[in-house]
Every structure is written in C-alpha cells, then in structure tokens.
Amino acid sequence: MASRRRLKKDIDFLSFEVxxxxxxxxxxxxxxxxxxxxxxxxxxxxxxxxxxRVNHPDGKDNPKLVKAYYKSVYTELFASVDESFKKLSALIKEK
Incomplete structure (x- = not known):
C-alpha cells in the first residue's frame, strides 16, 4: 500500500461514483x-x-499487521461498492 492518503482518495472516488x-x-x-x-x-x-478505519489502524507497531489491516479495508471497500452497484443494477433491470 502506498499511503493512507491514496487509500482515502480511492474510497472517496469509488463511493462518489456509486x-x-x-x-x-x-x-x-x-x-x-x-x-x-x-x-x-x-x-x-x-x-x-x-x-x-483508515484513520485508526490496528497494530501500529507491527508492519505486517498494518499491511493486513489496510488490505482488509481495500477488500471491504470493493465488496461495499460492488454490493451498491448490484442494488442499482437490480433497479435498472426492473425498469
């Protein structure tokens, strides 16, 4: 992961796309x-x-835990955005 700043921008971008x-x-x-x-x-x-969650990571002392923590944040981000797009897609198919 490059930085928290980049992760926050990714979160904002994907959320605002939805x-x-x-x-x-x-x-x-x-x-x-x-x-x-x-x-x-x-x-x-x-x-x-x-x-x-990005602002308050768990396990600040252990780099491996921090990396795994941010990876789980990315995974949750993609799952959340995907779920929102699926709900919107279902509405579009109804029309």
Whole structure:
C-alpha cells in the first residue's frame, strides 16, 4: 500500500461514483426515489466507516499487521461498492 492518503482518495472516488450513478438513474427515472436514496445512504455510511478505519489502524507497531489491516479495508471497500452497484443494477433491470 502506498499511503493512507491514496487509500482515502480511492474510497472517496469509488463511493462518489456509486452516488453519481444513483443520481443519474434518479434523474432519468424519477419513480424509484426512495430505493435510490437508500442505496446512497448505505454508500455514505460505508464510506464514513471506511475512512474512520483508515484513520485508526490496528497494530501500529507491527508492519505486517498494518499491511493486513489496510488490505482488509481495500477488500471491504470493493465488496461495499460492488454490493451498491448490484442494488442499482437490480433497479435498472426492473425498469
């Protein structure tokens, strides 16, 4: 991992991509506003939790633990974003 700063930027970028796609869908299909809002809320909560985890790593003394910790943060980030995109994709398929 290069830096915490880069990880935070990745978290922000991926989270805002999900939110951007949700707002685009809501603009084009205004009937599903509540479901899209729930996806956005879940994404924001997940983003805030991930940023908090990055700011307070476990095992600061052991480099191997820190590396494994940040790797788990990346894994959770990708899982969270993937889940949000799947929910949005399901809404798109319904239309």
């Amino acid at each position: 939110i951007s796609d949700c707002y685009n869908y809501n603009y084009l299909h205004p009937g599903k506003g509540e479901q899209v809002t729930e996806i956005v809320k879940d994404t924001i909560v997940s983003r805030n939790q991930l940023i908090a």
